[in-house]
Amino acid sequence: MTVSKTAADTARPSRASRKDLVEPAADDSVLQLGELAGLLGYSLKRAQLKVFEDFLRCVAPLQLTPAQFSVLLLLDKNPGRNQTEIANTLGILRPNFVAMLDALESRDLCSRMRSANDRRSHIVVLTEKGRAVLARAKKFVANKHEARLIEVLGPEHHALMLEMLAKLAREF
Amino acid sequence: MTVSKTAADTARPSRASRKDLVEPAADDSVLQLGELAGLLGYSLKRAQLKVFEDFLRCVAPLQLTPAQFSVLLLLDKNPGRNQTEIANTLGILRPNFVAMLDALESRDLCSRMRSANDRRSHIVVLTEKGRAVLARAKKFVANKHEARLIEVLGPEHHALMLEMLAKLAREF
DNA sequence: TATTGTTATACTCTATAACTATA
DNA sequence: TATAGTTATAGAGTATAACAATA
Numbered sequence: 001m002t003v004s005k006t007a008a009d010t011a012r013p014s015r016a017s018r019k020d021l022v023e024p025a026a027d028d029s030v031l032q033l034g035e036l037a038g039l040l041g042y043s044l045k046r047a048q049l050k051v052f053e054d055f056l057r058c059v060a061p062l063q064l065t066p067a068q069f070s071v072l073l074l075l076d077k078n079p080g081r082n083q084t085e086i087a088n089t090l091g092i093l094r095p096n097f098v099a100m101l102d103a104l105e106s107r108d109l110c111s112r113m114r115s116a117n118d119r120r121s122h123i124v125v126l127t128e129k130g131r132a133v134l135a136r137a138k139k140f141v142a143n144k145h146e147a148r149l150i151e152v153l154g155p156e157h158h159a160l161m162l163e164m165l166a167k168l169a170r171e172f
Numbered sequence: 173m174t175v176s177k178t179a180a181d182t183a184r185p186s187r188a189s190r191k192d193l194v195e196p197a198a199d200d201s202v203l204q205l206g207e208l209a210g211l212l213g214y215s216l217k218r219a220q221l222k223v224f225e226d227f228l229r230c231v232a233p234l235q236l237t238p239a240q241f242s243v244l245l246l247l248d249k250n251p252g253r254n255q256t257e258i259a260n261t262l263g264i265l266r267p268n269f270v271a272m273l274d275a276l277e278s279r280d281l282c283s284r285m286r287s288a289n290d291r292r293s294h295i296v297v298l299t300e301k302g303r304a305v306l307a308r309a310k311k312f313v314a315n316k317h318e319a320r321l322i323e324v325l326g327p328e329h330h331a332l333m334l335e336m337l338a339k340l341a342r343e344f
Numbered sequence: 345t346a347t348t349g350t351t352a353t354a355c356t357c358t359a360t361a362a363c364t365a366t367a
Numbered sequence: 368t369a370t371a372g373t374t375a376t377a378g379a380g381t382a383t384a385a386c387a388a389t390a
Contacts, residue, residue: 022285022295025252031261034249035310040321040330041223041238043337046263048220050344051213066213067380077206080197084348089203091218096381098350112349113194120348120389123194138207149212152344157336158212164325164333165215172222172324239357256371268358270373284372292366292371 051149058144062137067092068104069141072134075110075126082121083112109133223321230316234309239264240276241313244306247282247298254293255284281305 036042055066064072067090074086087097101124104110109130115121126134150158208214227238236244239262246258259269273296276282281302287293298306322330 020285021288022297023252024254024287024289024293024295025250031246031250031253031257033261034245036242036245036249037338038318038334039242039313040318040334040337041220041227042242043334043341044216044220044223045238046341047337047344048213048216049263050340051216054344055213066217070208070211070214073206073208074203077208078197078203080195081203082196082348085203089205091221093382094349095351095383113192115196116193117196118348118390121196122349123196125194141211146210146212149340149344152339153336157332160329161333161336162210162212162215164329165212165219166209167324168321169215169218169222172219172226172321254371265359266372267360267374290367290371294372 054148055141055145059137059140062133062140064133064137067100069134069137071100071104072109072126072130072137075124076131076134079125080123082115082123084121086124104130226320227313227317231309231312234305234312236305236309239272241306241309243272243276244281244298244302244309247296248303248306251297252295254287254295256293258296276302 052066055069059069070090071086074089075081078086078089083097083101084094087094092100101110101112105112107129108127110124110126112122113125115123153161224238227241231241242262243258246261247253250258250261255269255273256266259266264272273282273284277284279301280299282296282298284294285297287295325333
C-alpha cells in the first residue's frame with residue numbers, strides 16, 4: 001500500500017490532522033464480506049431486521065409492531081395472567097412493559113383488571129376490539145408475511161428454520 | 173370467566189380504579205406461546221439475542237461487540253475503503269458510524285487516513301494492534317462461539333441455516 | 345420480609361436534518 | 368451542485384434502583 005507524508009503535518013489540532021495520505025481501493029466494486037458471511041450471528045441479525053420490516057409493512061393497516069402483536073397473541077392464548085407473567089414470557093422487563101400496556105390499553109385493545117386473589121396483580125385481558133384486531137392481524141400475518149417467508153425459503157426449509165431457531169432460543 | 177363488580181367503583185381517579193375483579197388463571201404452569209412459536213420473526217429475534225449474548229461472552233477478554241468485530245473484519249478484507257463504504261456495507265448509517273470509529277480509533281485498533289484522491293474521504297485502516305486483536309478475536313469466535321453453534325445445530329443444519337439466513341437478508 | 349406495578353433514569357441503537365470542507 | 372464526514376438531536380429499546388400498595 002502506498003503511503004506518503006502530507007505537508008499539513010504541523011500545528012492543526014483538528015480531528016483528522018497529522019494523518020498520512022493513503023491510496024484508496026483501486027476498484028469501486030462491492031465490498032467483500034469475507035468471514036462475515038460465515039458468522040451466524042451476523043446473518044441472523046440482518047435477516048431478523050428484514051423480517052421485522054416486512055412484518056411492519058404487512059400489518060401496517062392495523063398499526064401493530066411485532067412486540068405488540070406478540071402481546072395480543074399471548075393474552076388471547078393465556079387468559080387470567082398478570083403483567084409480570086406476560087412480560088416474563090416475552091422477555092420484556094416489567095418496568096418496560098408498563099408503557100407498552102399503556103399504549104395498547106389507550107387504544108382499547110386490552111384492559112388491566114384487578115385480580116380477585118391478589119390485589120397487587122393486574123390481570124391483563126383482551127377487549128372485544130383487541131380480539132377483533134388480533135383476528136385481522138393474524139390473517140395479514142399468515143396470508144402476507146408468513147406466506148412470503150414460506151415462498152422464499154420453501155415449506156420444508158421454513159419448518160426446519162423454525163425448529164432450529166427455537167432450539168437456539170431454548171438451548172443456546 | 174368469573175367477573176364480579178368491586179365496591180371501589182366510585183370516585184378514585186387512580187390508574188387502576190373502576191376496574192372489575194377477575195379470576196386469575198387457575199394453574200400456575202408455564203404460559204403457552206401458541207402461534208408465537210410458528211412466527212419466524214419471533215424465533216429469529218429470540219435466537220439472535222441468545223447468539224449475540226454468547227458472542228459477547230466468548231469475546232469478552234477482547235472487549236469487542238458483534239458490531240465492532242464486523243467492522244474490523246471488513247477493514248481487514250477491504251483495505252483502502254472510506255467510512256461511507258464500510259458503514260453502508262454493514263447497514264450502519266454514516267452519522268452513527270462516526271462514534272463507532274472514534275471508539276475503535278481511541279483504542280488504536282484502526283485509524284482514519286486522508287485519501288490521496290479525494291480530500292473529503294477518510295480511508296479507514298487497521299493498525300497493527302487492530303490486526304492482532306482481530307486475529308485473537310477470530311480464534312475466540314471460531315473455537316468458542318461458532319464451535320458451540322455447530323455443536324448445537326449440527327454441522328449440516330448450521331450450514332443450511334447460514335444459507336437460508338443469507339437468502340432472507342438478500343432476497344426478502 | 346417479599347412481590348406487583350410503577351416511576352425515574354440511563355445507556356445503547358437507530359434515524360433525520362443540517363453544517364463544513366471539499367469536489 | 369453534490370458528496371464525505373461530522374454534529375446535534377430525537378426516538379426506540381433495554382437495563383437498574385427505588386417507591387407505594389399489598390401479601
